[in-house]
Structure formats: C-alpha cells, structure tokens
Amino acid sequence: MEYWNSYWNDNNKDTCLGNVSDLGMSDLYSFWKKAVSSFSEQVNVKYKVECLDIACGNGVASKQVSRFMPQQAIDFTGIDRANVEFVLDNQKHDVKIFSGEKFNSFFKLPRKFDLVVSNFGIEYLSLEETERLLTEHLHSKATLIFNIHDESSIVSKSSIEEIQAVNAFLNDERLKCLEKYLVSHFQTETAKQYLTRLSEINDENEQRIAGCGISDFVVREFVQCQKDKRTFCSFSNIRKTYNDYISRLGDQISSAKKAKELLTLLAEIDFQEHSSEAIKTSSGELISVFKVFINKRNFSHTQT
Numbered sequence: 001m002e003y004w005n006s007y008w009n010d011n012n013k014d015t016c017l018g019n020v021s022d023l024g025m026s027d028l029y030s031f032w033k034k035a036v037s038s039f040s041e042q043v044n045v046k047y048k049v050e051c052l053d054i055a056c057g058n059g060v061a062s063k064q065v066s067r068f069m070p071q072q073a074i075d076f077t078g079i080d081r082a083n084v085e086f087v088l089d090n091q092k093h094d095v096k097i098f099s100g101e102k103f104n105s106f107f108k109l110p111r112k113f114d115l116v117v118s119n120f121g122i123e124y125l126s127l128e129e130t131e132r133l134l135t136e137h138l139h140s141k142a143t144l145i146f147n148i149h150d151e152s153s154i155v156s157k158s159s160i161e162e163i164q165a166v167n168a169f170l171n172d173e174r175l176k177c178l179e180k181y182l183v184s185h186f187q188t189e190t191a192k193q194y195l196t197r198l199s200e201i202n203d204e205n206e207q208r209i210a211g212c213g214i215s216d217f218v219v220r221e222f223v224q225c226q227k228d229k230r231t232f233c234s235f236s237n238i239r240k241t242y243n244d245y246i247s248r249l250g251d252q253i254s255s256a257k258k259a260k261e262l263l264t265l266l267a268e269i270d271f272q273e274h275s276s277e278a279i280k281t282s283s284g285e286l287i288s289v290f291k292v293f294i295n296k297r298n299f300s301h302t303q304t
C-alpha cells in the first residue's frame with residue numbers, strides 16, 4: 001500500500017486540501033444562533049413549531065434549529081430529491097423526511113410551516129416548486145432562514161476550476177491510452193507512467209486532481225490490484241464517480257445562478273428581508289449569504 005501512496009506523495013509535495021479549505025464556519029454558526037434565537041423569542045414555548053428543511057441532505061439546517069431551540073417542541077419535516085436521512089438528538093424534536101421517491105408527494109400534503117430553513121438547498125429546487133412551497137405551505141407569519149450560494153462566491157469559482165481539472169483528467173488522451181493497457185495488463189511500470197501523467201495534470205490544474213481525491217482513488221486501485229495479484233485493474237468506478245461529481249458541481253453553479261431569481265421571487269410573494277450577512281473565509285472571500293425573511297402580511301398566527 002505504502003508503495004503507491006509514497007510514489008504519489010514523493011512526486012506531489014503540495015497536495016491541495018480540497019474545494020475550499022478555510023471556511024468561516026464559526027460565523028455561520030453564530031448567524032444560525034442569532035436567527036434561531038430571535039425566532040424562538042416570538043414563539044410560545046407551549047406551541048408546537050412546524051419546521052420545514054428544504055433540500056435537507058443530512059439535516060445541517062434542522063440540526064442548528066434543534067440546537068438553539070432545545071426546549072421547544074418541534075416537528076421537523078425534511079425534503080430532498082435524493083435519498084437522505086437524519087435524526088435529531090432531542091426527544092422534543094420529531095423528524096419526518098420526504099426524500100427520493102417520496103419527494104413529490106410532500107407537495108400534495110395540506111401542511112403549513114412556521115419556520116422554513118435551508119442550508120445550500122432551496123436554490124436547487126425549481127422556482128415553480130419554491131413558489132408553490134412558499135405560497136401554499138406557510139403560516140402567514142412564517143420566518144425563513146436560508147444560507148444560500150452566491151454566483152460570485154469562492155465556492156462557485158472553485159467549482160468552475162474543479163470542473164475544468166476533472167475534465168482535464170477525464171479527457172486526457174495519454175491517460176486513456178495507458179488505461180487501455182492497465183485494464184488488460186496491469187504492470188508496475190505502466191502504473192508509474194499513469195501516476196506521472198496524473199501528476200502533470202495535477203500541476204497544470206493547481207493541485208485540484210489531488211484536492212478532489214482522484215489521485216488517492218487511483219492509488220487505491222493500484223494497491224488493490226497488487227494485493228489481489230490481479231493482472232488487470234479497472235477505471236470504470238473512478239470515471240463514473242468523477243462524471244457524477246462534475247454533474248453535482250454543475251448543479252451547484254446553476255443553483256448559485258438561480259439564487260438571484262429566488263430573491264426576486266421572495267420579494268414578489270411578499271417576503272421582506274429581515275437580515276442579510278455575508279459568510280466569508282478567513283481571508284475575506286465570500287462563501288455564501290445568510291438571510292432571514294419575514295412575511296409582510298400581518299395576519300394573526302393560525303395554529304393547526
């Protein structure tokens with residue numbers, strides 16, 4: 001195992017830490033704390049809050065609400081197009097998830113929410129879905145708390161560069177040619193040539209090949225090949241993984257573009273921006289925007 005790892009590392013001293021390495025997470029948590037605590041102050045502790053987490057993934061946003069409203073009974077509903085799941089470590093907090101195939105069924109439910117949260121999520125939905133959610137599924141005095149992508153953020157910039165790097169790997173003719181040999185005839189010398197070319201592509205792309213894990217993936221395959229004493233190795237898994245990866249990065253870039261339209265939509269359906277904070281890296285680059293919205297309509301709060 002060490003052989004291929006040290007081969008790669010000896011030839012690549014400056015491996016990158018990943019997409020964005022110095023995230024200002026402490027800012028993000030303090031914004032969640034402030035926003036959730038402020039919502040909490042307006043709610044009677046005896047009332048059961050209905051909270052919707054849009055594109056919930058593993059529940060990052062719900063976990064912040066749960067953390068900063070520990071005494072409040074809350075029914076959390078998470079929705080996500082992918083198959084996801086999460087639990088909350090508080091007996092007062094129930095979680096129901098509509099993910100994967102169940103995602104669409106959520107829209108047919110007569111459910112209304114007091115609090116809608118989303119961490120890098122709502123901007124992934126179509127504007128039609130978002131409009132439906134925010135016009136049909138909210139109590140009149142609902143609060144919205146979103147941490148959303150921004151087109152000019154370091155995340156979007158870094159995603160564009162990462163797509164270029166991954167494409168440089170996927171489309172490199174020399175690697176494709178070496179793979180042809182390695183899939184039928186694994187030889188140490190050819191594997192070394194492969195890693196050398198990979199290293200060149202890594203250098204040409206600001207170490208992003210190592211940063212997004214391609215080199216580790218390849219090294220693991222070579223190690224496994226030697227361990228199993230196989231005469232062939234396979235690249236199909238690696239190629240599939242990184243084709244999926246660039247498709248996800250593409251979604252992320254599109255979602256950042258959609259975020260602008262989302263803000264217009266919110267204004268059109270009577271949501272007023274209550275606060276807006278920029279989440280930045282320690283070196284001052286924009287990561288995302290953290291926004292709280294309230295509904296302008298001043299109806300009395302209806303409980304279901």
Ligand SMILES: C[S@@+](CC[C@H](N)C(=O)[O-])C[C@H]1O[C@@H](n2cnc3c(N)ncnc32)[C@H](O)[C@@H]1O
Binds near residue numbers: 057058059080120126
């Ligand atoms: C960047 S992740 C964020 C997940 C989670 N909110 C978090 O903070 O970890 C984006 C999420 O949006 C979901 N997603 C992407 N496109 C979607 C769509 N069209 N409808 C619903 N969910 C979607 C993905 O499955 C993923 O869980």
